[in-house]
Amino acid sequence: MSTPVDDDLWSAVGDPTRRRMLDLLLTGGARTATTLSEQLPVTRQAVAKHLGVLQRAGLVHVTPSGRERRYEVDEAQLARATAQLASVGASWDARLRRIKRIAEAIERERHEPPQASAQDT
Template sequence: MSTLVDDDLWSAVGDPTRRRMLDLLLREGSGTATSLSGHLPVTRQAVAKHLAVLDRVGLVRATTAGREKQFRVDQTQLARAVAQLADVGAAWDSRLRRIKRIAETIQRDKDAKNGTDNQQ
């Protein structure tokens, strides 16, 4: 893996509510805790806490708009997260290919042994 995995980042996006918030922010371009809470089954206070987690790991950035903070997805950090996910996926694909080769070798050896035993 060429990209180091950021456990805090993945812990933050591991929560389904936060992933839904990121989807909403990407779709809408920006949002406040109040506007996001209208689309989610959680309170405005819960949304604010989730946004604080996303902000701490850099996935969203806040700007003050009147009395509320306006949040936007940080595209650079999102791209970093996507790269990490691609690297993790590639590593697992490689592991699964090795497991498949091992299983096929075991099966071939077993079939060869059974074929030899049956000929005697």
């Protein structure tokens, strides 16, 4: 079962705009909402809201710089998030392998000829 922090994480990384923002911050370093909005197809206000979601999930932190606020990826939290997402992915992979084995067993049973019982002889 997920915890609220997990829910914040999933919500944060579930949006393609926020994933793109993380990419921009990772490749270009700390940036303001205005600079990010210049590279995204959304308004500065929308960028600010997306940054708020990323900040609540702990994926970015903000540093005041004069009148500006610079956002930067929290690499330690991103590493924890990546590990958590990988763990969930591995868990689902295992579940899907079990489902596949069950489905294959059912399919084999459907196609096998019925076996003669002792009563039939």
